[in-house]
Amino acid sequence: MVAERSELGLASARPDGDPTPRRRPKNRKVQIVRVAARAFAERGYHPVGVDEIAAEVGISGPALYRHFKNKYALLVAAAEMGAQQLLDAARAADDPKLEAEPRLTKLIRGIADYTNEVRREGGLYRWERRYLEREDRDRIRVMYVALHETVAVPIRELRPDADPVDVTLLTAAVLSAIGSITHHRTALSTTRLCALLDDICWSILRTELPPAPPPATGDPILRGLPVISKREQLLTEAIRIFGRQGYHEASIEEIGAAAGINASSVYRYFSSxxxxxxxxxxxxxxxxxxxxxxxxxxxxxxxxxxxxxxxxxxxxxxxxxxxxxxxxxxxxxxxxxxxxxxxxxxxxxxxxxxxxxxxxxxxxxxxxxxxxxxxxxxxxxxxxxxxxxxxxxxxxxxxxxxxxxxxxx
Missing domain, CATH: 1.10.357.10 (Tetracycline Repressor, domain 2)
Structure with missing residues (x-):
């Protein structure tokens, strides 16, 4: 169906028993954030412990807390840094003086190069953002809106007759194609990868989209009849609840209630x-x-x-x-x-x-x-x-x- 996030856990960056004294690097805080971003992206926010992140960096848990007061602060910092650096990479590659096609070529290459560089942590915001509080999520989202607009501007120039809705969709599609490399670990050299992403993105940009539907009015039309099987209802409601608030925040009681049964009855269908x-x-x-x-x-x-x-x-x-x-x-x-x-x-x-x-x-x-x-x-x-x-x-x-x-x- 889909590709895997890495099944590897954290490995200590400092060999046991290494007696060599180490000076604190100037970028220690950035190093901690990068390690945390990779761990959260690969294994999810909840399963990763602060002590694991500290061990990967080569410091103690208390030393890490001198930089971040808790794990949530690490999540915010990791998501914020990832968004800002991606936006910075796009702006650094953008050249408004160029015509639309070469400008887009530079933009695609710049975003692809950066995404490939941070491939292991690049999907953090995409999959773990629901754990961010609304204020933090909204602040970080502003950066992604700016990234989207940075790419949309030359697309409008390339396709001046395109409907604004189509430009929005094409921009999202281009960024999605580049970001898809964070979903999986299939090996490809950097040169081949960038050439492939360039080809995919330009295929998207040349696509003639079918007409969009008229704006929706009123309540959406519901199609299909509900299943009566409690097992199927539990599966459906569990996925909705996991998607809305996360696996660790969901409870068997809540899932059962959504399907119209109590928690003890859920265990007749699923052991856990x-x-x-x-x-x-x-x-x-x-x-x-x-x-x-x-x-x-x-x-x-x-x-x-x-x-x-x-x-x-x-x-x-x-x-x-x-x-x-x-x-x-x-x-x-x-x-x-x-x-x-x-x-x-x-x-x-x-x-x-x-x-x-x-x-x-x-x-x-x-x-x-x-x-x-x-x-x-x-x-x-x-x-x-x-x-x-x-x-x-x-x-x-x-x-x-x-x-x-x-x-x-």
Missing amino acids: KADLLAAAFNRTGERVAIGNAEALSEATSRADAAVRIADRFARMTFAMPEILPVYFSEFSNLPASEQHRLRSIQRQNVLEWANLLDGDQVEARFRVQAAIGQVIDVGRRIHFDGRPENLARVRALMQAVLLGVEEKS
């Missing part, structure tokens, strides 16, 4: 909260595998099959938009054996999709991950409004990422 989480991931993996098989059976070509998979994946995600963020942010809460089994299933689903694309298979896997990113990030931008026109626009962006778009003469 982790069992609920694993079952939800398993169910999603099964649905993706079924969707892949259906797409293959209906397709007239390999490219057609890749687009059909994209369409099914988008529709499935829009129907339950919390599932992918929950996967990326909460996967480390599963037992190691369950992580390994699920990761194998999800890798197989990605490979099934990537094998339909021409060219190098490593690059094909990158394209699949970037296509998955379009569903998440563009979906968020349009609030996962699942009207057919919106799904067609997301599908067009995914197709561009997977198959490319030829430059018009």
Whole structure:
């Protein structure tokens, strides 16, 4: 289904018994923040302890508290530094004196270079921001709005006749494609990676988006009937609650209440909260595998099959938009054996999709991950409004990422 965040924990940066005295580096605070950002991004905010971060830096817990009063302060600092440095990288690469195309080329390269440099911690804000208090989240979001506008300006110049809504969507799609490399650990040299991201981004920028739907009025139209199975209701409500407030903040009592039963009754269906989480991931993996098989059976070509998979994946995600963020942010809460089994299933689903694309298979896997990113990030931008026109626009962006778009003469 999706790529994995790293399963590696923290390893001490200072060998045991090393007698060599160490001077405190001038950038100690920055070093602590970088280590914390990487740990939170790879394993999630809650599972990581302050003592682990301190050990990785090579200091004691009390020494770390001289810089940060608690773990939350570390999360804020890590998210803020990541946003500011990404914005700084974009502004440093931007050259308003250039025409739109070379300006965008420099911007894409600058953002891609920085994102690749911080690849292991680059997804922190994306997946852990719900743990930030509203005031901190809003302050950090201002930087991402500024980043978005930095990229949007030359896109408007490149496509002066484009609807402002389309420019917003294309900007989100470009940034999503670059940011998708933080989702997985597939190896590719820096030179090849930057060239691939450049190609993907320009395919996005050349995409002719289908018309947007009219502004929504009134309450959204609800489609489908609710299931009566309590087990299915529990799975659905658990993912919604995990997505809204995080796995560690959710309780069995709350999940049971959302499904209309008490906590003790939940245990008739699932042995633990982790069992609920694993079952939800398993169910999603099964649905993706079924969707892949259906797409293959209906397709007239390999490219057609890749687009059909994209369409099914988008529709499935829009129907339950919390599932992918929950996967990326909460996967480390599963037992190691369950992580390994699920990761194998999800890798197989990605490979099934990537094998339909021409060219190098490593690059094909990158394209699949970037296509998955379009569903998440563009979906968020349009609030996962699942009207057919919106799904067609997301599908067009995914197709561009997977198959490319030829430059018009």
